[in-house]
Amino acid sequence: MSTGCSHSDPRKNRLGPFTFNPYEVAVSGPDAGTAKALIWFLKAGPLADFELAHVIPPAEAPAFSDGLNQRTNGSDHLGQRLLVYPTSEDENLPPRPLLDADAVLVEGSAYPDVPKLVPVGDGDPGKHENVLAYVGHPDACPVLPPHAPYLTLEQQDLIGETVLNHFFDKANATPLKGLILAGGQSSRMQRDKAALDFHGKSQIDHVKDLLSPHCDEVFVSIRPDQSDDPVRTTLPQIQDSFLDFGPIGGVLSALKSDAHAAWLVVACDLPFIDPETLDVLVEARNPFRLATAFTSTRDGFPEPLCTFYEPKAVMRMMEFLALGYHCPRKVLINSRTHLLEPPNELALSNVNRPEEYKAALEALRAD
Numbered sequence: 001m002s003t004g005c006s007h008s009d010p011r012k013n014r015l016g017p018f019t020f021n022p023y024e025v026a027v028s029g030p031d032a033g034t035a036k037a038l039i040w041f042l043k044a045g046p047l048a049d050f051e052l053a054h055v056i057p058p059a060e061a062p063a064f065s066d067g068l069n070q071r072t073n074g075s076d077h078l079g080q081r082l083l084v085y086p087t088s089e090d091e092n093l094p095p096r097p098l099l100d101a102d103a104v105l106v107e108g109s110a111y112p113d114v115p116k117l118v119p120v121g122d123g124d125p126g127k128h129e130n131v132l133a134y135v136g137h138p139d140a141c142p143v144l145p146p147h148a149p150y151l152t153l154e155q156q157d158l159i160g161e162t163v164l165n166h167f168f169d170k171a172n173a174t175p176l177k178g179l180i181l182a183g184g185q186s187s188r189m190q191r192d193k194a195a196l197d198f199h200g201k202s203q204i205d206h207v208k209d210l211l212s213p214h215c216d217e218v219f220v221s222i223r224p225d226q227s228d229d230p231v232r233t234t235l236p237q238i239q240d241s242f243l244d245f246g247p248i249g250g251v252l253s254a255l256k257s258d259a260h261a262a263w264l265v266v267a268c269d270l271p272f273i274d275p276e277t278l279d280v281l282v283e284a285r286n287p288f289r290l291a292t293a294f295t296s297t298r299d300g301f302p303e304p305l306c307t308f309y310e311p312k313a314v315m316r317m318m319e320f321l322a323l324g325y326h327c328p329r330k331v332l333i334n335s336r337t338h339l340l341e342p343p344n345e346l347a348l349s350n351v352n353r354p355e356e357y358k359a360a361l362e363a364l365r366a367d
Contacts, residue, residue: 046160178211
């Protein structure tokens with residue numbers, strides 16, 4: 001299919017590989033009435049199980065005194081959120097992604113990089129980029145590009161499948177990368193935690209062996225001064241570019257190194273982490289959420305250091321850093337995170353002190 005795709009739009013890549021959300025579809029074209037009907041059909045039918053956001057055209061945005069992008073609360077009859085973007089005062093600002101939405105439906109043609117359904121009538125529909133399908137009334141006679149997919153409004157199942165397949169194909173095509181957090185000072189342990197031997201090899205090598213079956217590549221997160229450390233040279237390295245922020249700096253450095261990948265992040269100081277725990281995490285991963293994580297058996301809050309972080313997590317973490325929050329757990333608590341019960345209560349227990357190392361070693365040997 002020829003869509004005349006170009007990248008001349010000045011908004012391109014202001015937010016990385018997407019405009020509002022990794023899972024976004026626009027409905028725009030010469031038939032505005034059909035576009036609105038398609039939006040409501042998708043929200044009420046094929047995408048009813050998604051937490052959706054709906055971006056409406058600027059001309060339909062109510063006037064807001066502060067001139068900022070606005071999200072209304074349950075303003076449509078399905079109780080789904082609307083993003084009003086942009087208002088007249090901020091139309092030159094980059095779009096703010098709806099990070100907590102599973103997917104975003106964009107009404108209108110302001111964003112050429114967003115994949116789209118194009119409602120058409122008779123004649124030439126005009127030039128459109130990134131077209132998933134043209135949609136028209138059964139008796140319409142549009143003049144379409146060669147081999148362009150065309151669906152009629154009566155083919156509702158196929159319209160729904162087109163959008164869902166686009167979302168799931170995008171999710172399945174997301175590279176999966178592993179990250180071992182090993183950039184800490186190990187000050188309480190008084191020796192390098194990454195080099196501790198619980199399983200006949202360094203903890204870095206042990207975690208690498210657990211991550212490798214699930215990931216296209218596995219990296220180790222380090223401080224710049226650790227680049228020549230023998231324990232850390234067995235894997236490709238990602239040096240922290242956010243120094244002195246703790247684990248969130250390592251996670252953010254990985255996310256920014258590949259904005260298209262989902263990252264399975266595991267700290268190096270989890271001696272009880274086991275294949276079953278990672279199998280559960282990988283199998284239950286929800287790519288439409290910001291992250292997939294286990295809840296702590298101690299306090300019920302998300303555990304951020306054995307977690308799948310999706311591509312859109314980088315922006316939420318940057319927002320938190322800008323506000324002075326350096327705790328990845330706070331990011332997960334205040335985001336739409338898919339939470340799981342850990343299959344092994346000990347799996348997420350870390351060791352920080354010599355006495356904890358000794359106790360963990362004895363427990364593992366007893367098994």
